[in-house]
Amino acid sequence: MNISNIILPIIILIIISYAIYKKVDLLNTFIEGAKEGIEMTIQIFPTILAMLLAINILLKSNFILDFTSILKPILDVLHFPCEILPLAMLKPISGSSSLIVMNELLKTYGTNSYIGYLASVIQGSTDTTIYILSIYFSSIGIKKIKYALKVGLIADLIALISAIVIVNLLLI
Amino acid sequence: MVNYIWAFFVIVGILYSLLNGKIDLVNSEIINSASSSIEMILSMLPIMCLWLGIMNIAKESGLLNIFSKKMSPLISLIFKEIPKDHEAIGLISSNILMNMLGLGNAATPFGLKTMKSLQELNSNKDSASRSMITFLVINTCCITIIPTTVISFRLLNGANNPTDIVLASILTSVIATILSLIIDRLFFYLERRKDEYI
Numbered sequence: 001m002n003i004s005n006i007i008l009p010i011i012i013l014i015i016i017s018y019a020i021y022k023k024v025d026l027l028n029t030f031i032e033g034a035k036e037g038i039e040m041t042i043q044i045f046p047t048i049l050a051m052l053l054a055i056n057i058l059l060k061s062n063f064i065l066d067f068t069s070i071l072k073p074i075l076d077v078l079h080f081p082c083e084i085l086p087l088a089m090l091k092p093i094s095g096s097s098s099l100i101v102m103n104e105l106l107k108t109y110g111t112n113s114y115i116g117y118l119a120s121v122i123q124g125s126t127d128t129t130i131y132i133l134s135i136y137f138s139s140i141g142i143k144k145i146k147y148a149l150k151v152g153l154i155a156d157l158i159a160l161i162s163a164i165v166i167v168n169l170l171l172i
Numbered sequence: 173m174v175n176y177i178w179a180f181f182v183i184v185g186i187l188y189s190l191l192n193g194k195i196d197l198v199n200s201e202i203i204n205s206a207s208s209s210i211e212m213i214l215s216m217l218p219i220m221c222l223w224l225g226i227m228n229i230a231k232e233s234g235l236l237n238i239f240s241k242k243m244s245p246l247i248s249l250i251f252k253e254i255p256k257d258h259e260a261i262g263l264i265s266s267n268i269l270m271n272m273l274g275l276g277n278a279a280t281p282f283g284l285k286t287m288k289s290l291q292e293l294n295s296n297k298d299s300a301s302r303s304m305i306t307f308l309v310i311n312t313c314c315i316t317i318i319p320t321t322v323i324s325f326r327l328l329n330g331a332n333n334p335t336d337i338v339l340a341s342i343l344t345s346v347i348a349t350i351l352s353l354i355i356d357r358l359f360f361y362l363e364r365r366k367d368e369y370i
Contacts, residue, residue, distance in 0.1 A: 007273050007318075015226055019233035026229060033228025037221035040284050041213060049209040054178050056205050057185035060197045066188075092312075093181075103325055111331035120326055120337045124319030125345035127276075129312040132283070134174055136308060137300065139284050140291040144299030147359040149174060151305060152312050155352035159313055162347045163340075170340045 040139065047138040051131055055093050064089050081164070083115045087122060092129040092156050099123065117171045121163045129156055216280070223281040227266065236262040250310075250353065251303045253293075260289040264307060271311070274320040283311060302360055309356045313349040317342060 019026055058064065068085040075082050083105065090098040102123045109115040129152040137145055189198040230236045240262030247254075247261045254260050263286040270279035286307060294301040319341050326334035 008275065008278075012226060015230045015233070015235060018235045019229045022233040024229060024232045029229050029232045030225035032225075033231075034221035034225035036228075036285075037224040037281065038217065040224070040281070040288075041217045041220045044284070045209070045213050048212055049206065050178065052209045052212070053202065053205040054181035054185070056201045056208075057189075057198055058181040059185075060201045061185040061189035061194055062192060063184055063188045066192075099321065099325070102322070103329070106325060106329040106331075111326050111329050111334070112336075116326075116329075117337060117340070120319075120322050121340050121344050123325075124316055124322040124337065124341040125314070125348065127312050127314045130174075130177065132311055133308060135280075136283060136287045136311075137174075137304075140287050142291075142298065142300050142304070145174065146300050146305065147363055148300050148305045148308055149177075151309055151352065151356050151359050154355050155309050155312050155348065158351045158355070159344060159348035162351070163344045166340050166344050166347070170343070171336070 044135050044139050047135050051134055055131075059090075059094065059097055081115060081118060083109070084118050084122060087119055088156075088160050091122065091126050092153065093131060095128045095131070098128075114167070114172055117167050118163060121167055122160060125163060126156055126159045129153060219277050220281045220284075223278050224285065227282065227285070231259075231262075236266070239265060251306060253301075253303055254290075255293075258289070258293070260286060260293065260303075263289055267307075268310065268315065271314045272317045274316050274318040276314075276321075279311075279314075283307075305360075306353065306356050309352045310349060313345050313352055315342070315345045315349055 016026070019029075065086055068082070068089060071085065072082045075085065087098055087101045087105065090101055102119045105119040106116050111117075111120075130149070133145070133148060133152055137148070186195075186198060189195045227236065230239075236259075240257075240259075243265035244256055244261050247264055248256060251261070251264065263282055267279050267282035267286055270276075270282060287304060290301060290304050290307065291297065293303070317338075319338070322337065322341070323334045326337070
């Protein structure tokens with residue numbers, strides 16, 4: 001039995017049991033909440049379409065991969081592992097394509113190699129910043145996001161550097 | 173600024189594909205994007221409804237409130253401007269909890285609901301509030317205790333001990349989150365000072 005497969009059912013079990021104990025009108029309460037889900041999903045649809053369009057155009061043009069190979073000589077000097085650069089650049093914009101890149105890295109270098117560890121840690125400890133940012137803000141009609149993007153991208157960079165340092169310290 | 177990024181993606185993507193001959197791929201992708209966004213919405217809709225339904229039950233029964241009270245000292249430390257008994261605290265905690273457990277899909281509904289609730293507290297409805305940006309920063313670093321997707325991909329690629337990255341992954345996200353929160357504060361004070369001069 002996989003521990004992560006138990007978590008979700010247990011959470012639901014606790015919530016429902018407590019609600020029964022408190023005599024909540026279960027079904028109607030659930031439906032009321034679920035209705036809000038329809039509204040919210042429809043509200044973010046245009047944003048998802050817009051983001052997917054732009055992200056996919058950029059991905060298919062191969063720009064990111066070519067760009068990282070240009071940066072390679074500079075990063076070699078800094079002892080930065082270039083192999084993970086495509087992953088690091090894709091992660092803030094697209095979760096599914098960064099997952100594909102991580103899979104490729106694991107396949108090519110092996111799961112217990114330096115690159116394999118690094119790719120796994122980066123994938124596991126960062127999220128799709130630009131995507132989350134646009135969906136979250138557009139869902140409530142925020143037009144001025146102030147310094148949000150700057151901080152979000154700096155956070156990604158910090159996570160990348162921390163991942164490199166920690167993998168070097170702990171796993172190698 | 174998101175406007176510029178969006179334009180940058182589209183313009184650079186199209187111009188670059190014109191140069192390297194990948195324009196056919198890009199052309200078909202423009203049409204595909206429309207249908208893949210519908211697929212995405214369709215797979216998202218039931219998850220949103222499911223979790224917002226379950227959460228409504230937790231809210232009505234008072235469980236969310238109990239959870240909020242337990243988490244409130246910690247959350248209030250980071251989000252000083254949210255009133256202690258506000259619904260947002262419970263929602264932020266739920267979102268972080270879901271992220272911690274590696275249930276990214278379930279985290280999104282709570283995230284969106286949190287933004288809605290933070291908007292109620294926002295004095296200027298057009299622009300992002302400090303707590304919204306802080307919430308976003310926490311979300312992008314996503315402290316994960318069990319990175320389920322990564323573990324399954326490692327297993328798939330023949331790792332004999334696929335969970336060996338867990339400790340490194342937790343440490344990385346904790347350190348990154350703390351540093352990012354400091355940067356977030358820094359930007360907030362810099363921005364406020366700028367406003368005062370103008």
